[in-house]
Amino acid sequence: MLHGFQFRKSRFSNAECECVEIATNVPDVVAIRDSKIPNGPIIRVSSAPWDAFREALVTGTFKR
Template sequence: MDRTSPTLAWRKSSKSAQQDNCMEAADPPGGGRAVRDRKDPNGPVLRFASSDWQSFIGGIKGGAFDTLGY
């Protein structure tokens, strides 16, 4: 995936306010979700299938990651 592709509209969560220590997400052509570190826009991009991304979001909402100690 071309990280600098003009077809990717990167956005960050509205909950992160003015902070730069967050991730950005984009909806790549063909579906799924792409994520990257906002501080390193030319760095690696992770791409997830739609079903995997939905499982991840479901885990967040269900508290699956609440005990990771961060």
């Protein structure tokens, strides 16, 4: 378990809490976890790739 991350749920999460949570409070790191398993695995990525991923989703340029 990593300490120091402050996770938040997406504003798009549904009533069943089926969503991911992210933490962006640690410099240069974004942590991602399944909201249903708060003590489960955490994916950590650096901020730059996360920002590029988010931008691609928002602009519709994300390619599968």
